[in-house]
Amino acid sequence: MEDSVQDQALGSASHDHAAHLDGAASHDHAAQLERAAHLEPADFDAMRVGYGLHERLDGADLAGGWLPLFTAWLEEAGRRGVREPNAMVLGTATPEGRPSTRTVLCKGADERGIRFFTTTTSRKGSQLAASGFASVTFPWLTVERQVHLEGPCHPLSREESLAYWRTRPRGSQVAAWASEQSRPAASVAELERLYAEAAERFSGDGVLGGGAADERFSGDGGVGASVVSASAADEVPMPDRWGGYLLTPERVEFWQGGRDRFHDRVECRLSDGEWSVTRLQP
Structure with a gap:
């Protein structure tokens, strides 16, 4: 009996402690929002970081096309501790040219392009249906690298979408x-x-x-x-409103942080079935 009473007392104390922590967390969050609302320019200046983890990016690394270097960077980002290195910022636009972005997960990359899956009746799905074009950015900020891809973006076949759907939790x-x-x-x-x-x-x-x-x-x-x-x-069937997309890149830019903001930018551009490689000024 004593053990039971003690357990109840501990449970009550634990609940009170949790409630206290929740209240404290709520207060701290409100205080944090209050401080954030009054950020001064100096606060942003303090966020500045330096670059220079890597040697200069060599355009010769892209002699085999964009995919080998992209894959190498993706794998290295994962090895260096980037969480979800396949996370990418997807950019779409309305027919009037109003852009919007959101973060989605890349679920495949090959010679055809970049694959991702989503609800096709969502805002991004509607914009993709209207324009047929998109951009994605892989922001591996902690390793001072980014890759930008632009090009046509169209739905995958139902068979490809279904094959991936069956692997989902x-x-x-x-x-x-x-x-x-x-x-x-x-x-x-x-x-x-x-x-x-x-x-x-x-x-x-x-x-x-x-x-x-x-x-x-x-x-x-x-x-x-x-x-x-x-x-x-x-089995949970795949909804008609859900499916995959393939972004077929016509332009791919590799960005790498450089000292004194003198960054590396190397562009691959597709024209008449051939890829050209150009170094861009930072």
């Missing part, structure tokens, strides 16, 4: 069903409800059974009556 598959990406959400509670509904639907308990269409997951989000419940094999 189940939770990520469920999330793709739960979210109509880029649409407004009333609250965190609504998002959690949507995820819980999707998780229940694909729980393997035969919520709908027999592959029946589920109206909860139909509508104007790009998924229609073809949406069915999980198969007998308990």
Whole structure:
């Protein structure tokens, strides 16, 4: 009995301590925001860092095209501790030329180009459908390197998208069903409800059974009556509104930090089926 009372007391104390920490964290966060709102130019000056980790970038490194050097830099970034070195900033634009960017993950690179996957009815998907072009930047800042790629960007085949979809963690598959990406959400509670509904639907308990269409997951989000419940094999099917893209680069720039801001910039540009290599002034 004493052990039980002690456990309860410890649990209560732990809860009170956690609540105190949460309150302290909230106060610290508010104070941090207050300080950030009054940053002076000198504060930004203090953020300045120097460059010079590498020897000069040699244009001869690109004699075999952009892919070998890109792959080498990507692998080196991972070895040097860059978290998610395949993270890239994807740039798209509206038909009026208004740009937008976001960070996505590169899921493949070969002679054809750069592959990534997303919700095709999202803001970026809509802009890609309208323009057919995109740019990506791999910002390996801690190792003083970046790679920029620009070119046409078009959907992958359903077969390629499905092959990657089947490798995704189940939770990520469920999330793709739960979210109509880029649409407004009333609250965190609504998002959690949507995820819980999707998780229940694909729980393997035969919520709908027999592959029946589920109206909860139909509508104007790009998924229609073809949406069915999980198969007998308990697989989560790929939504119609989800898929991959291939950015086929026509221009690739390799950037490397240099001393005194005299950086290395080497550009590969595709013209008439041939790649040319040009050193650019920093």
